Amino acid sequence: MPTSVEFPEDIVRAAFERCGGQCECELHGCGHKGECPQIFTYEDRATSNQKGWQAHHRKPVKDGGLPTLENCQILCVSCHATFHLSA
Numbered sequence: 761m762p763t764s765v766e767f768p769e770d771i772v773r774a775a776f777e778r779c780g781g782q783c784e785c786e787l788h789g790c791g792h793k794g795e796c797p798q799i800f801t802y803e804d805r806a807t808s809n810q811k812g813w814q815a816h817h818r819k820p821v822k823d824g825g826l827p828t829l830e831n832c833q834i835l836c837v838s839c840h841a842t843f844h845l846s847a
């Protein structure tokens with residue numbers, strides 16, 4: 761079993777390459793109707809909640825979500841905040 765619930769660096773990189781740097785948000789409550797136009801470079805990875813992108817657990821850790829590529833979703837910080845507000 762992994763000791764950490766956070767995504768390993770290689771998983772985050774693979775997820776980032778999968779989405780081509782575009783926010784993977786599919787919510788309709790963010791104002792972009794399921795397609796967030798935000799595109800980032802890997803260096804834009806957020807170190808705060810101000811700007812950039814973050815790795816989001818599709819299935820929350822508290823519900824048994826694992827740090828796998830399938831469970832990793834790349835989100836801009838504003839969409840990520842919306843996810844956690846609506847959860």
Ligand SMILES: [Zn+2]
Pocket residue numbers: 783784785796797798835836837838839840
């Ligand atoms: Zn977004």
Ligand SMILES: [Zn+2]
Pocket residue numbers: 785786787790792796838839840842
């Ligand atoms: Zn969004």
